[in-house]
Amino acid sequence: MNIVEISQTRYTTKHYDKTKKIPQDKLEQLLTVLRNSPSSVNSQPWHFFVIDNDIAKNKILPAVAEFNQPRITESSHTIIFCARSPLTEAHLTNLLNQEEQDGRFPVVGLKQAQDQGRHNFVELNSKTIESQLAWESKQLYIALGQLLFAATAIGIDSTPIEGFNATKMDEILGLKEKGLTSVVIAALGYRAENDGNAERPKSRLPKEQIFTFL
Structure with missing residues (x-):
């Protein structure tokens, strides 16, 4: 696929086939993409928790909104994007x-x-703790975008997830003691046959409404 086809093909997966796992070589490709993601002044203000087993998935479920829990339990892998808080010397x-x-x-x-x-x-x-975290979070979302695009390019489905309680997730994983805080989650795997979202046409505003050429 070329980059236009990738952008037209990618969608947010709602239902995964739990029996299908991401091969290790493809997972390594995606982790490399995350590692190579750009960040402001090469600050790399992140740490990623990669979850691929039921025990770890069930451990974090209490922090995940109920409607999003199947994305965690059914997908092959879940990645929790964390910011370094604070960003230390x-x-x-x-x-x-x-x-x-x-x-x-x-x-x-x-x-x-x-x-x-x-x-x-x-x-x-970094005038405040909140402003530093907001700045770091922007870098994490750049990495998230890179991951979603790369996953589609190698035939892997994905779901970005904001529907979770970050405070609870931080407690479950002991992130405060590690100098981290959770920001966003991505589920990765292969769509189930009953994933209706896969059949819906992509809907975007026309380019005339979103681009201004100066």
Whole structure:
């Protein structure tokens, strides 16, 4: 499929076939896409919990809205997108060291410039705990978009899920102690035959209403 076909094919899956599991090689492709997702000043303010078994799924169900629970229990995999809260100095140092290890600073002075620029942007978006989390969440949603598109490209169905109680999820997974907070969930797998949403035509506003060319 080309990128237009992928965008026209992808939809939000409502019912999954529980008997079908995502092969490991395809899962690794999707995890690589998440790892490579862009983020502001390469802040990578995320951590992902990957769930592929009934025990772990049942553990998080109390935090998930009842109407969304079948998406968790029936799908092959569930990924919980978490933000680093707060974004610590240790994380920023770890980023800088990794960038240096990966050869991002071929010219003298680039490392210091990168570090200073990133700190400036983090501080700009961290006037409060809430503003920092809002900024980080934007980066997580970029990663979510990358994942949804990539999944369709390799024949995997998906469901983005906001219908859950983040406070309860954080408690269940002990995220506060880990310096994390849950932001959004994605279910991945293969649609069931009775998934009526698959048969409905895609509906979007016409381009004349949403694009302005200057």
